[in-house]
Amino acid sequence: xxxxxxxxxxxxxxxxxxxxxxxxxxxxxxxxxxxxxxxxxxxxxxxxxxxxxxxxxxxxxxxxxxxxxxxxxxxxxxxxxxxxxxxxxxxxxxxxxxxxxxxxxxxxxxxxxxxxxxxxxxxxxxxxxxxxxxxxxxxxxxxxxxxxxxxxxxxxxxxxxxxxxxxxxxxxxxxxxxxxxxxxxxxxxxxxxxxxxxxxxxxxxxxxxxxxxxxxxxxxxxxxxxxxxxxxxxxxxxxxxxxxxxxxxxxxxxxxxxxxxxxxxxxxxxxxxxxxxxxxxxxxxxxxxxxxxxxxxxxxxxxxxxxxxxxxxxxxxxxxxxxxxxxxxxxxxxxxxxxxxxxxxxxxxxxxxxxxxxxxxxxxxxxxxxxxxxxxxxxxxxxxxxxxxxxxxxxxxxxxxxxxxxxxxxxxxxxxxxxxxxxxxxxxxxxxxxxxxxxxxxxxxxxxxxxxxxxxxxxxxxxxxxxxxxxxxxxxxxxxxxxxxxxxxxxxxxxxxxxxxxxxxxxxxxxxxxxxxxxxxxxxxxxxxxxxxxxxxxxxxxxxxxxxxxxxxxxxxxxxxxxxxxxxxxxxxxxxxxxxxxxxxxxxxxxxxxxxxxxxxxxxxxxxxxxxxxxxxxxxxxxxxxxxxxxxxxxxxxxxxxxxxxxxxxxxxxxxxxxxxxxxxxxxxxxxxxxxxxxxxxxxxxxxxxxxxxxxxxxxxxxxxxxxxxxxxxxxxxxxxxxxxxxxxxxxxxxxxxxxxxxxxxxxxxxxxxxxxxxxxxxxxxxxxxxxxxxxxxxxxxxxxx
Numbered sequence: 001x002x003x004x005x006x007x008x009x010x011x012x013x014x015x016x017x018x019x020x021x022x023x024x025x026x027x028x029x030x031x032x033x034x035x036x037x038x039x040x041x042x043x044x045x046x047x048x049x050x051x052x053x054x055x056x057x058x059x060x061x062x063x064x065x066x067x068x069x070x071x072x073x074x075x076x077x078x079x080x081x082x083x084x085x086x087x088x089x090x091x092x093x094x095x096x097x098x099x100x101x102x103x104x105x106x107x108x109x110x111x112x113x114x115x116x117x118x119x120x121x122x123x124x125x126x127x128x129x130x131x132x133x134x135x136x137x138x139x140x141x142x143x144x145x146x147x148x149x150x151x152x153x154x155x156x157x158x159x160x161x162x163x164x165x166x167x168x169x170x171x172x173x174x175x176x177x178x179x180x181x182x183x184x185x186x187x188x189x190x191x192x193x194x195x196x197x198x199x200x201x202x203x204x205x206x207x208x209x210x211x212x213x214x215x216x217x218x219x220x221x222x223x224x225x226x227x228x229x230x231x232x233x234x235x236x237x238x239x240x241x242x243x244x245x246x247x248x249x250x251x252x253x254x255x256x257x258x259x260x261x262x263x264x265x266x267x268x269x270x271x272x273x274x275x276x277x278x279x280x281x282x283x284x285x286x287x288x289x290x291x292x293x294x295x296x297x298x299x300x301x302x303x304x305x306x307x308x309x310x311x312x313x314x315x316x317x318x319x320x321x322x323x324x325x326x327x328x329x330x331x332x333x334x335x336x337x338x339x340x341x342x343x344x345x346x347x348x349x350x351x352x353x354x355x356x357x358x359x360x361x362x363x364x365x366x367x368x369x370x371x372x373x374x375x376x377x378x379x380x381x382x383x384x385x386x387x388x389x390x391x392x393x394x395x396x397x398x399x400x401x402x403x404x405x406x407x408x409x410x411x412x413x414x415x416x417x418x419x420x421x422x423x424x425x426x427x428x429x430x431x432x433x434x435x436x437x438x439x440x441x442x443x444x445x446x447x448x449x450x451x452x453x454x455x456x457x458x459x460x461x462x463x464x465x466x467x468x469x470x471x472x473x474x475x476x477x478x479x480x481x482x483x484x485x486x487x488x489x490x491x492x493x494x495x496x497x498x499x500x501x502x503x504x505x506x507x508x509x510x511x512x513x514x515x516x517x518x519x520x521x522x523x524x525x526x527x528x529x530x531x532x533x534x535x536x537x538x539x540x541x542x543x544x545x546x547x548x549x550x551x552x553x554x555x556x557x558x559x560x561x562x563x564x565x566x567x568x569x570x571x572x573x574x575x576x577x578x579x580x581x582x583x584x585x586x587x588x589x590x591x592x593x594x595x596x597x598x599x600x601x602x603x604x605x606x607x608x609x610x611x612x613x614x615x616x617x618x619x620x621x622x623x624x625x626x627x628x629x630x631x632x633x634x635x636x637x638x639x640x641x642x643x644x645x646x647x648x649x650x651x652x653x654x655x656x657x658x659x660x661x662x663x664x665x666x667x668x669x670x671x672x673x674x675x676x677x678x679x680x681x682x683x684x685x686x687x688x689x690x691x692x693x694x695x696x697x698x699x700x701x702x703x704x705x706x707x708x709x710x711x712x713x714x715x716x717x718x719x720x721x722x723x724x725x726x727x728x729x730x731x732x733x734x735x736x737x738x739x740x741x742x743x744x745x746x747x748x749x750x751x752x753x754x755x756x757x758x759x760x761x762x763x764x765x766x767x768x769x770x771x772x773x774x775x776x777x778x779x780x781x782x783x784x785x786x
Contacts, residue, residue, distance in 0.1 A: 054449050060209035069103070076091045087173055100193065114211065116177075132195075154329070173401060220279065244267065273303070312341060363390070403431060407434070415441055439476050439477055531583070533545070545571050672781060677710075703753070729762045735755050735758055
C-alpha cells in the first residue's frame with residue numbers, strides 16, 4: 001500500500017542535542033501577555049493513553065494543548081493529509097503566532113521534566129529553521145528551550161525530498177525535552193510562551209508530557225566506565241566513538257558491564273556490541289548522539305554484528321538515549337538507533353529519537369526483546385523485524401511520529417516465526433501502519449493501543465505483501481495469527497495512490513492469497529477514519545472476528561475489495577456513516593459466516609457503488625465532515641435487479657489473476673481491482689510479459705479496455721501487445737495479433753481493443769514493448785461481451 005517501498009528520511013551534530021536536557025536557569029524577564037486566560041476548547045476526542053489495561057505503561061502524564069489554557073488559535077480537528085492538524089494527536093493543536101501568546105498546562109502530578117510536541121514552519125530552502133520558545137513556571141523564571149524544524153517537513157512522493165516547491169508536504173512535528181531543575185508540585189502552571197517571532201513566524205503546540213524523572217543510576221559495582229576508564233568526552237565536544245567501542249570490547253573480554261555516565265557523547269559510527277551489557281545513568285542523563293561530518297551514511301547507532309558475520313548474542317542495552325541527527329530518508333543507509341542481529345538480547349528503557357529507524361533488526365536471529373522504551377520522531381519505521389527474526393518481542397514501548405510503520409515484521413525471504421508485539425502504544429505513523437506483519441508464522445499482536453494513522457495505511461495490517469513474502473519460502477502468513485485485546489482510535493486513512501480509504505484493520509493478499517487462521521478478538525475499533533475492516537489485493541481466507549466493538553466508522557463497517565472467508569461472532573457496530581454498512585463488489589467471492597450476537601454491520605445486498613463516499617468523522621461523538629477523494633453520488637444507488645444480466649459489466653474485475661512477474665508491490669491483482677489508480681507493473685527489462693485472468697467460465701469476448709492511471713504524471717506511451725484466450729489454461733489461441741496501443745492521459749489513458757467474440761475462460765495479454773517504461777504496465781484489464 002505504501003508506494004514502492006517504505007519511506008526510511010531527512011536533514012546535521014546535532015541540532016537534536018539542543019533539544020535535550022538543559023536545566024532551568026535564569027533568563028531576562030519577558031513581560032507576560034495581558035490577554036486574559038482562555039481555553040482552547042478543543043473537540044473532545046478519545047485519548048490513546050486512557051485505555052485501561054492496554055498499551056504501554058508510560059512514566060509521564062500527557063496533556064493536550066487543545067484542552068489547555070491559551071490565547072492562541074485552535075486548529076482542527078482535520079484528518080486530511082497535508083493539513084497541519086492532521087498530524088497532531090487527536091487531530092487538533094494550538095498555533096501561537098504573536099509575542100505573548102502561550103499554552104498553559106496545570107500539572108496533575110509532581111514533575112521535574114517535560115517533553116512537548118510542536119511544529120515550526122519550514123524555511124524557503126527546505127533546510128529548516130531554528131528558534132526557541134520560553135518555558136515559564138507559575139508565570140516566572142522563563143527559560144528559552146531550543147526548537148527546530150530541521151527534522152520535519154518532507155515533500156513529494158516516496159522516498160521524499162526537502163524541496164518546498166514539490167507537492168505533499170508532511171511530517172510536520174517534532175519533540176523537545178527539558179528538565180526543570182527541581183520537582184514542581186501538582187497544580188503548578190507551566191506555560192509555553194512566544195517571546196519572539198523573528199526566528200519563526202509561528203509555533204504550533206500539540207501536547208506536553210510531564211514526568212518525574214528518577215535520579216541518575218550510579219555505576220554498578222565492578223563496571224567499566226567509558227569516561228574515567230576509557231576517556232570518552234561527556235561534553236560532546238570530541239568524537240568518542242573509538243573510546244566507547246574500546247570500553248565495550250573490554251567489557252566483553254573481561255565479562256564486565258560497561259557504564260555510560262551522565263553526559264552527551266559524540267558517536268559518529270556504530271558501536272558494535274556482543275556478549276556485553278551497556279548501561280547508562282538513565283535516558284534523560286546519558287545521551288549518545290552524532291553523525292560523521294563527511295560521510296553522511298555513518299551515524300550514531302548501537303548494532304549487533306550482522307548475521308553474515310555470525311551475529312551477536314547475550315547483549316543488554318539499558319538506561320540511555322540515542323538521539324541522532326538524521327534529516328533525510330535514504331533507505332540504503334544503516335543509520336538506525338539499533339540494528340544488526342542480536343539473539344538472546346534485551347533493549348530496556350532506551351530512548352530512540354531522530355534516527356532513521358528506532359530498531360531495524362536483520363536476522364536470522366532469535367529471542368530478542370525491546371521493552372520499556374520510547375521511539376520518537378523517526379524518518380522510517382519505529383521497529384522492523386526483518387529477515388528471519390524468531391521468538392522476539394516488543395513490549396511496553398511507546399512509539400510516536402515514525403516516518404513509516406510504527407512496529408513492523410517483514411519476513412523477506414526468511415521466515416519470521418512466533419514473534420510478539422504486546423502492550424505497546426503506537427501513535428501517529430506519518431506513513432503506513434501503526435502495527436503490521438508482512439508474512440510470518442504464529443504471530444501475536446495483542447494488548448496494544450494504536451491511534452491516528454495519517455496516510456497510506458491502517459491501524460493493524462496483516463498481509464502477504466512486499467518482496468520475499470510467499471509460501472514457497474515459508475514466509476507468507478501461516479499458522480495462527482492472534483490479534484487480541486487491541487484498541488484502535490482514529491486509525492486508517494486515505495491512500496493518496498489508491499484515492500480511497502484504507503480500513504482500521506486491513507488484510508492484503510497482494511503477493512498471494514492468505515490461507516491461515518487469523519483470530520481477531522476482544523478488540524475496539526473506535527472512530528475509524530474510513531472503514532473499520534478492509535480486505536483488498538487478493539484473497540484472505542481464515543479470518544475470525546470475535547467480541548469486536550466498532551464505534552464510529554467514517555464510511556463502512558466492512559470494505560470488501562477481494563475474495564475470502566470470514567466468521568463474525570459478537571461483532572457489534574454503531575455510528576457507521578453509510579446507511580449500508582458493507583461495501584462489497586466481489587459478491588459471493590467473499591463468504592461471511594455469522595455467529596451469534598452480531599448487530600449493526602451486516603447488509604444483504606451490500607453496497608457496490610463504484611464511488612467512494614466522503615467520510616464522516618465523529619471525534620468521540622461530535623460529527624465532523626471530511627473530504628473524500630471523490631464526491632459521493634447525489635442519490636444513493638438503487639437496489640440491484642432481482643435477476644441480473646448474465647454478464648454484468650466488466651467480467652475481469654475481482655477475478656483470479658496470474659502474471660509472468662511483477663516489480664516491487666505492483667502485483668497483477670491491481671489490474672482487476674476496479675481502481676484505475678493502482679496498477680500492475682511487470683518485472684523490468686524482461687519482455688515479453690504476460691497477465692492472465694480466469695473469468696470463471698467461458699465467455700464470448702468482444703471487447704477489452706486496458707487502462708493506465710489517469711494522472712497527468714503518466715506521460716503518453718505506446719505498449720505493443722497481443723491478446724489470446726484459452727478454455728483450459730494450457731492451449732491459448734490468438735484473439736488479437738500484436739500491435740501498438742497508445743495510452744494518453746489527455747484522453748483517459750486507456751486503449752480499447754475489439755475482439756471476434758471467441759469463447760474463452762482464460763484471457764491473456766502479452767506485452768512485448770513499452771515506450772514509457774521497460775516493463776508491462778496496466779492499471780485495469782477490463783473484459784466485456786458487448
